[in-house]
Amino acid sequence: xxxxxxxxxxxxxxxxxxxxxxxxxxxxxxxxxxxxxxxxxxxxxxxxxxxxxxxxxxxxxxxxxxxxxxxxxxxxxxxxxxxxxxxxxxxxxxxxxxxxxxxxxxxxxxxxxxxxxxxxxxxxx
Ligand SMILES: [Zn+2]
Numbered sequence: 570x571x572x573x574x575x576x577x578x579x580x581x582x583x584x585x586x587x588x589x590x591x592x593x594x595x596x597x598x599x600x601x602x603x604x605x606x607x608x609x610x611x612x613x614x615x616x617x618x619x620x621x622x623x624x625x626x627x628x629x630x631x632x633x634x635x636x637x638x639x640x641x642x643x644x645x646x647x648x649x650x651x652x653x654x655x656x657x658x659x660x661x662x663x664x665x666x667x668x669x670x671x672x673x674x675x676x677x678x679x680x681x682x683x684x685x686x687x688x689x690x691x692x693x694x
Contacts, residue, residue: 570600570608588613630666637661637670638680646681653677 572592574585591612599608609618641649641659652659659672672680 570595584616587616628666630663630668632663632666632668634670637663638672641672641677641680649677649680 570592572588574588595608595612599611603611606620609620641661649659653672653674658674659677661670661672662668663670
């Protein structure tokens with residue numbers, strides 16, 4: 570259970586103190602077995618309780634192949650080719666979701682072509 574004090578008017582200077590003390594009285598078993606309204610009622614039945622509708626949330630990362638390619642372009646051709654020479658490929662993991670992106674020599678060559686078109690067979694090594 571997370572108890573958070575929100576900013577706002579504080580016409581009841583002891584309210585937070587009470588909330589902390591009452592929160593500490595909940596047992597692990599009650600947290601598992603009771604519903605949220607029951608827990609609130611049990612702990613804070615003397616307080617003015619408002620229960621907001623739950624908002625579903627999901628994790629969504631906005632990373633994409635194109636974004637990673639832009640990031641590699643911003644590193645510069647020399648840096649990216651150094652990594653390629655050192656590791657045989659360029660591997661980037663998204664800092665947020667951990668999704669791996671891998672680029673081989675052909676991908677790297679394509680990254681730094683001025684027009685962004687796929688390399689022709691004569692430029693491939
Ligand atoms: Zn991501």
